[in-house]
Amino acid sequence: MKDVELKMLERAKELLASGEVARVVGWKKGDFCYDPSPAVFKTVEELENGFVYDYFCGANLSKYLIDVSKKEGKTAVFLKPCDTYSFNQLVKEHRIKRENVYVIAVECMAKLDIEKIKAKGVSFVTGVEVVEKDVKVSSLYGETTLYKPEIVLEKCAVCNKTHQVKDEEIILHERPVRDVNRFAEVEKLEAMTEDERFAFWKEQLSKCIRCNACRNVCPACSCIKCVFDNPNSGIAAKANDSEFEEKMFHIIRAYHVAGRCTDCGECSRVCPQNIPLHLLNRKFIKDMDGLYGEYQAGESSEGKTPLTSYTEEDKEPNDVFNGEAK
């Protein structure tokens, strides 16, 4: 990871120094080893003082390009493999000015989830060292070794993504294509009874505080004015005032990004109450794959999505449940 970080930093400095780009979107060091923030670097000095790329840079930077790409001059951005899907999707939706962006695809190697580390009983984390599947976590109270697959972000646990932006610079190791079933959790829910599923979601969604973090971080949620913010929509609400509103918000949001959601997992990463929001989006992905053929949003910046196309032979809605025709 350190070698990747050094290469990235060097490249970013070159690009800024040569004037090829006006700014670099990357990650900036935080107060601890695990809290880097997305940041826009404008000078070499800023890069030297704060640039970081490590196992905690889970944030997807592609959405920032909506604004930044409209500024004067080119912007260089570091995208992890999964972020490139969001990037393509945003380009497809004409949200990003493609010609103003210089993409550097970077290795990911699965990002760690500090909450999962803390849940293992380790507090005061001061550093991590990853060796294969072992993570040596040092804390104020000593060192512990944790099993990496158990402490990575949900999106990384089931990732089999490869970088998708063509003709750009790559700082990447060879990635093995993994055989993972990202729908395993969805299938578990599908196997439950209606009542059990209802109870599951009721309990999960009752935690929602309607902070809008899932929406605001979501690269697919790029509407200039969200319907939930529009006072004339009749459904604008600030807090969930009833169980219905909890469901309404999440159903409509999941539906609105269906076919455009690249499964980047940011919604689940940012949820302060750890609601498994990815299970909503993956249900749509799984259903659409099953009904209309496999489709991965963001694989390309062109083409139609399952919900903006059709065939005459499509299944009837009344016959479709759990993504399969009766």
Place this chain on the structure above:
Amino acid sequence: MLKIAKERLNDLYAKINESMGLFIPIKKAGEVNYHVWGEGKEVSLETLKTVKSPKNMFFPQSENMMKFKTEGKNIEIIDVRDEKRPFVLFGVKPCDYKAIEVLDKVFLADPVDSYYQSRREATTIVTLACSKPEESCFCKVFGIDATAAYGDVTTWLDDENLYWQANTEKGEALTALLKGLLEEGGEAEVAAQQEATKAIIDNLPFSNLDLSRFKPENLNELFDDPAWAEMSEACLGCGTCTFVCPTCQCFDIRDFKTSEGVIRYRCWDSCMYSDFTLMAHGNSRTTQMQRFRQRFMHKLVYYPSQNDGLYSCVGCGRCVNKCPQRLNIVKVIKTLGGKNND
């Protein structure tokens, strides 16, 4: 000082629950928040930081204020306020307790907010001193002693016992109610724990933040600081920091139409939202930088200026843990607070 063995805590909850409601950290769907206690609920006193602060005990995320019935041109107003049943708010951390005092200054100032007041008066607050503070804690910066006695009753928890000390009349009344369950003792254990905890707190990474620049006379200088633009660049404009914050108290008042009339309710709102200041003819804060600045200026400068220097932050560190992009008040203090924070 009184004490009760940890295994018997459930009896204590049940006893309280006989005559009043009990609001306590409970684990539900994997997360610990304050909920109404009931037999079989998974109480988690050890959790240092509940996701939401206990402020929703007094200032719920959403509450009905009144109803209107309309008939033709006529309006009838129905007061939906009712007598609040007595409640015990149990396990409040010292920072969260101090946050309630911050809210008191807003809601109990003239004219008193009766919705808040009635709940506040009906509630006995039992605090739980900290013994395992985290790296994100910085209550010391705001003059809070996380081991000290706050609230109507203060408790301390170790591996064996919960230690109990009543501080007020309300607290004495609650203690009297639980007489059969509590026994004498524990001074030495508590003192030892306090000492150990204080040593940890002194060494916390944020315990020495310097707030001296955040004072009313620097208001405009801080407001105009160019660093806001950079600090807010990654801000998503979500309301996570606001909603998990124990001192944020902004609210919205809205109407909901039902088949029978209109319910007027209030709900939490966030100055981080773009429509917070939106009016028919314009918006006084159009950029996220302005909104970001408002939130932190309010906590560190505006509120203290209105309230004799009391900061509207208690260093609970929830925003440090929960901000999706890891922006938080500590970064603001470090950036704007001058060289002592380097």
Place this chain on the structure above:
Amino acid sequence: MQDVTTEKKEFTPNIVAFCCNWCSYAGADLAGSSRLTYPANVKIIRVPCSCRVNPMFILKAYQQGADGVILCGCHPGDCHYVTGNYYTRRRMATLFSFLNYMGIEKERTRVEWVSAAEGARFSAVMNDFVKTITELGENKRLSDLRVKEGE
């Protein structure tokens, strides 16, 4: 003891039917002029095309007290706007499956294709849907308690 049987009898569901202007609404008209009956508790909302129906409309209907929502449009291939109902079909297929995933009863929401000539079919469809919902009972899982406050 509560008498379950009598309680069921008393329940008359609120049904919202979104009907496309060109086929199904005309079908409903024909049903009327042919003196074919369908239950009075079916409230028809005319939409220009079945694909005008946003999932939000369906949720809103449930919020405001609907016990069942049915969406009627031209038969696939006959859409006045050529392809509108093909999109509807995909949208509703995914939405219905999703609602069921959230634990909402699958019978509660339905799509039927009814042409302008099918007055009898319209009547039959509505009668059948009302029967299904009556058996299914009140919508509790997607209702907003506040709406019914004061009733």
Place this chain on the structure above:
Amino acid sequence: MINETLIPKIGVITDIRKDTPDVKTFRVVGTDGKKLFQHMPGQCAMVSIPGVGECMFSITSSPTNEEYMEFSIKKCGCVTEVLHALEVGAQVTVRGPYGKNFPVEEDFKGKDLLFIAGGIGLAPLRSVINYVRHYRANYGKVVIVYGARSKDDLVDIDEIQNEWVNEPNMEVYLTIDRPQDGWDGHVGFVPAYVKELGLDPNMTAVLCGPPIMIKFTLAGLLELGFDKSRVYTTLELRMKCGVGKCGRCNVGDKFVCKDGPVFRMTELDELPDEY
């Protein structure tokens, strides 16, 4: 149960006057036919239509009017749109009074007063002007400069032309932005007119109108030698509670609903520029 300021009273609209194409003045009393509450000039009230929303409006009528309250309201958003569609006899809810008033009993006493208003900005000034007229002996000379886009946009022109102009020791100057048939008065923007008039800089001035007018008029006044500490204006921000709790109208260490809406220019100078 104790009194709760957020629970409003019911007001009945007893008269609606159409002042301009988009401004109506509503006369409101309680259900008992009496005035809802006492107020001071410059104070505001929250008026709402249940199910639509609640908005802060300046009370236009003078406190000396013991019978009713008036609100001059411009149609510009959801609530005002519905208000404009109401008929006489309709009920609304009203709560207040909120905010700080003009210092009519303190700083204004014995002074020569200059009132400068633009468009709907006359609404809060009408209250104080009529208050001053009522206690005429307590104040010196009064000069009023009022401008609007056109002669049809001058709010409450009847009262101005029939009463104010005839008041002793009171001068009224009207202006409209562009020439118009049937208008033989002054044409031009308020700030320029103020400078033309060459007003006495020892007067205490009150400005109310669109921000751009305030900005340029203030500059004009300063040029004429006015002292900022004797110039007042009113602010307007989004409000929900009216009592400094909901946090919405917070600017610097002030809440416009509670510490305003009346501010002295020197006070505004100390506030961050975010209003």
